[in-house]
Amino acid sequence: MSNRQSAVSSQQSADSRLPTADRRPLTATADRRLRTAHSALRTADNPMATFAFIVHPIDPKQDVARKFPWLARLLPVRLIHFFSTYFPPVVLSRVRGVVSEATGQEVTGWLLACPLTAHQFRHLPLKRVYAKIIQTGRLAERLGADILGLGAFTSAVGDAGVTVAQALNIPVTTGDSCTVAATVALVEDVARRFERPLHRLTVAVVGATGAIGRAVARMLAPRAARLLLLSRHRRSLAQVQQQIEKETPQATVEATVEKTRLRQAHIVVGVTSAVYAVLKPYHLHPGTVVIDTAIPRDASAGLARRPEFLVLDGGLMTVPGPVDFGFNFGLPRKMAYACMVETMILALENRLECYTLGKDIPPQKAAQMWQWAEKHGFRLAPWRSFGRPVRQAQLEQFRPYLEAHWPGPEP
Numbered sequence: 001m002s003n004r005q006s007a008v009s010s011q012q013s014a015d016s017r018l019p020t021a022d023r024r025p026l027t028a029t030a031d032r033r034l035r036t037a038h039s040a041l042r043t044a045d046n047p048m049a050t051f052a053f054i055v056h057p058i059d060p061k062q063d064v065a066r067k068f069p070w071l072a073r074l075l076p077v078r079l080i081h082f083f084s085t086y087f088p089p090v091v092l093s094r095v096r097g098v099v100s101e102a103t104g105q106e107v108t109g110w111l112l113a114c115p116l117t118a119h120q121f122r123h124l125p126l127k128r129v130y131a132k133i134i135q136t137g138r139l140a141e142r143l144g145a146d147i148l149g150l151g152a153f154t155s156a157v158g159d160a161g162v163t164v165a166q167a168l169n170i171p172v173t174t175g176d177s178c179t180v181a182a183t184v185a186l187v188e189d190v191a192r193r194f195e196r197p198l199h200r201l202t203v204a205v206v207g208a209t210g211a212i213g214r215a216v217a218r219m220l221a222p223r224a225a226r227l228l229l230l231s232r233h234r235r236s237l238a239q240v241q242q243q244i245e246k247e248t249p250q251a252t253v254e255a256t257v258e259k260t261r262l263r264q265a266h267i268v269v270g271v272t273s274a275v276y277a278v279l280k281p282y283h284l285h286p287g288t289v290v291i292d293t294a295i296p297r298d299a300s301a302g303l304a305r306r307p308e309f310l311v312l313d314g315g316l317m318t319v320p321g322p323v324d325f326g327f328n329f330g331l332p333r334k335m336a337y338a339c340m341v342e343t344m345i346l347a348l349e350n351r352l353e354c355y356t357l358g359k360d361i362p363p364q365k366a367a368q369m370w371q372w373a374e375k376h377g378f379r380l381a382p383w384r385s386f387g388r389p390v391r392q393a394q395l396e397q398f399r400p401y402l403e404a405h406w407p408g409p410e411p
Contacts, residue, residue: 049347051109052140053149053340054133055092055329057084057117058296066328067092067113085124087115089136091143092327099321100348101377107347110143111327112136114154118275118296121153130163137168146352147171149343152295156273160211161357173346175339177356179315180215180363181370182338183293185380186314187220187267190289196266200407204228204265206279206298207272208255209236215361216269218244221251228265229255259283266406267291269314270298281306287398287405295337297386304386307397313384317341320377335381345372 065073067090092111099106114136121129133154140148148170150161155174165172191198203220207213208229221227221244229244231237234257241255254261259278262268263285270279270292277300279290286308292299293314303309315338316331323334331337336344346355349372356365373379383390 048105048107049146049350049352050144051095051107051147051149051343051347052112052143052145053095053109053151053343054112054114054136054140054154055151056114056121056154058152066330084115084117084120085128085132089114089132089139091139092329093325095323095325097322097324098319098344098348099323100375101320102375103348105348106321107344109344109347110140110145111325111329112139116153118153121157122275126158129157130167133157133164134167137164137170137172141168141170145170147173147343147346149340150174151337151339153273155339156211160359161354165354165357171346171352171354172357173342173355174211174357175337175342176212176215176361177366177369178317178338178342178345178373179293180212180219180361180366181373182317182341182380183212183216183269183271183291183314184219184366185370186291186312187269188223189380190267190291190312194289194402194406195409196406197410198223198225200225200410201266202226202228202264204230204262204268206230206259206262206268206270207274207294208240209233210271210273211359211361212293213269213271214240214243214359215363215366216271218247219363219366220269221248221253224251226252226254228261229253230257230259230262231255232257262288270294271314272298274298277301279303281309284309285405287401287403289402299386301386307394308401310390310395310398310402311385312390313387315339316381316384317373318379318381319344330387341373341378342369345369345376345378348372348376 090113092113095109095111114133116132137148155161161172161174188198191201201224203224205213205217208217209231217227217229229237229240237255241253244251244253262283265288268288268290270290272278272294275296277297279299281302288309290299290311291314292311299311303311316335317338318334319336
């Protein structure tokens with residue numbers, strides 16, 4: 001059984017949620033034919049696989065204005081939400097210049113917009129949301145993409161890509177393995193930059209019952225001195241705690257639904273799928289570093305104005321080569337989200353498979369993805385906070401609070 005079949009067959013019941021026209025059971029023969037057809041598209045002049053990646057509006061006004069400024073000026077937010085259910089998918093740009101440091105080969109792709117806003121992803125019936133993502137995936141197929149990546153809520157909604165993959169004829173990945181790996185790497189980078197061993201620090205994971213949160217927690221358990229798991233879902237939280245304690249018996253793990261417990265943490269990782277900020281200054285102890293990987297942000301804007309906290313944007317990476325995204329999606333040149341990077345890496349590796357699907361992300365998959373990232377020259381991005389570079393003066397202001405809260409360096 002292929003990787004794609006395994007991922008899809010793990011949730012056959014999801015098929016019933018699709019409109020009838022979108023129900024397409026995958027067979028081994030069909031999968032082989034698709035791989036052959038897509039391979040034929042790659043000539044000697046362009047031997048590499050191509051990718052497509054789906055984004056969608058997070059901030060309705062700001063994000064719509066990036067492509068259609070006149071529309072953002074014309075429509076109030078409530079009408080953007082309303083009309084987003086009727087807008088068709090859009091090709092935002094052609095992506096060029098992603099060049100592997102290991103092989104010198106280039107991959108190209110497309111950025112596609114699924115028009116649904118974050119609000120609509122949370123409030124529309126799941127069947128309608130699936131149909132809109134699948135419609136965007138069909139656009140990727142028509143363009144000739146060999147693999148499709150899902151960004152933001154398109155990767156988290158419902159069964160996390162399984163139903164979407166079942167309906168399409170190209171492999172689909174959520175990008176969550178690379179997001180997990182990049183988040184863990186940033187935790188380690190923070191400890192290293194502040195000259196504190198991670199095995200002496202308490203790390204909290206907010207959203208620990210989600211796909212990314214669970215995997216991040218599983219990877220951090222053997223590395224941190226103590227792990228705090230926080231979620232609103234008590235039963236799922238207990239299951240995650242039991243899984244980690246079974247996998248890592250030596251780990252110290254506490255599960256809680258109380259945000260006040262976060263004051264014990266030195267590093268807090270935010271990976272929820274909330275549509276509003278869940279982390280406020282009064283939840284945290286002065287001297288806490290927040291790694292905010294969530295989209296939309298978990299950290300409230302109030303934290304940006306407080307020198308006693310350091311909020312770092314998580315899941316950001318630099319891309320090798322003279323990359324041109326052809327579209328301003330809110331990051332500096334050569335910088336991309338880790339979920340997008342995963343799609344590029346799979347194209348460079350010619351791994352045309354559903355690499356990351358569903359709610360259970362094996363840590364070994366994240367570790368393998370990070371090895372490929374380092375091989376091809378993808379790196380953690382320079383530190384940013386609320387979309388801006390972290391300046392040395394900001395770190396110097398924060399340092400006294402850190403020294404008062406964190407354990408001292410090892411002798």
